[in-house]
Amino acid sequence: MSVDEQLEQPCVLNRECAVAAEHLTVATEVTSTGGVKAEPRRRERRRLWQDYALAAGSLLGERFAGIKDLHFGLWQTGDEITLSNLSIAQQRYSEFVIGSLPVESTTILDVGCGNGRFADRLLMAGKCVTCVSPNLLLNRAARELLGNRAVVIDSRFEQMQTANLAFDVILFVESFQYVDMEGAMRKAVSLMRPAGRIVICDFFRRSEMGVSPISGGHAWEDFESRLRENGLFVSKSVDITHNVAPTFDLVNDVFQGIVAPLYAEAITTLEQAHPVLSKIARWTLRRKLQKFQHKYLGGQRTGEAFASFKTYRLVELRHRFTRHDN
Known part of the structure; x- marks a missing residue:
């Protein structure tokens, strides 16, 4: 079933989401060589390998260790740090993120939805969910899990095109580290409702600590600078670095x-x-x-190295100025 055909299906959760979905269109601008337009080939190759690693990790983890989530997990003092307890920590992580979303939020855009497990939990929490990800293998797994309860879009978030559609929450759950920060912020602002939120739960680099043995994450200082440039401010910030580090x-x-x-x-x-x-x-x-x-x-x-060189936070962002819906 095509994306357009999926969007014609009524949302099983609420009429608002069904009406909004009718306006959704998706287009990814591709060069003749198959890469995303204006994207450096080296960065694109790295992202392709990251997509592959995520898909491989999901398949291997579920097949051999019974791990169905892709998230780090949220550990508490006294927890035994074992593979058998990882799924419990991951469940706690999901509950923490969902519990941190604004109570009044209804429509959620899950950016980098992985295998769809987190979107499934959002649906069970009464949210209306749209998913977007460029990882075709994981998207296939997400569609199998979610069925017609949510639309899964094959696209990088930065290239996702919409018509007259806005969300209560643009959600990045350990996916913000993979996007182009400037492009993602501009896109997220364009998709927010006037009272909407951008919620990011991910880790950032602490540049002042030097070179980390653990790669990944945008620099926190750069992130703060980009917020100001895009008219955003932090309305909530929860540091969970030491709960994720184990x-x-x-x-x-x-x-x-x-x-x-x-x-x-x-x-x-x-x-x-x-x-x-x-x-x-x-x-x-x-x-x-x-x-x-x-x-x-x-x-x-x-x-210990992770806690020294990274800061893992749940950050809620709001726009400084009231906007009209698209």
Whole structure:
């Protein structure tokens, strides 16, 4: 079913969402080489690999560990940081974010919806949800889960085109780090209702701390500057860095206890079984292998490092000036 056909279906939650959905159109401007227009090829390649990693992580996590969510999780003092408890921390995280949304909000745009699990929880909380993501594999999983209860749009948020449609909340749940900050803010402001909110739950870099062993996240100082440029102000900010950080200890333990030994054994086996091929491969891929070993097997990606170099916040943004609906 096409997006237009999906939008013709009535929203099962409320008439307001159904009427709004009738006006939604989506278009992504693509160059002849297949990349998003005006986007540097290097950045586009990185985003494609990020999309792949998210999809792979979702499939592997659900298949082998029973982990259905893509979020870090929210840990409390006294929690045992184990893989078996991760799903509980993720459930707590979802409840925290949904509980932080304005009570009066009805229509939600879930930016970077992943496999649709969070959108499903929003629907169960009585919200009317539209999802947007460029990750086709995860979008397929989201459509299977959500059915006709929500529209899932194949597009980068920054290129999403709408006609006469606005939302109560533009929601970024660990997806803001992947968007172009300036383009995303402009787009979000254009999609907000006059009393609408932008809600971001994600981590940012603390630039004053120097180079982090954990990559990702926009610089917090740049974020604050962009807010002013787009007429936005912070109406709520909750720092949950130390509640999220233990997830990195868990992931680091998995890499140190499982991935590192398997990697070492694979290298040894390759050297013994195919010595010539092993030398060629290790020489050709030496920089990538060194980067992988340093980044993922060096034991530096811990909760302590995350808390030192990042700040993880739930931030609610509002516009400084009253606007009319589109």
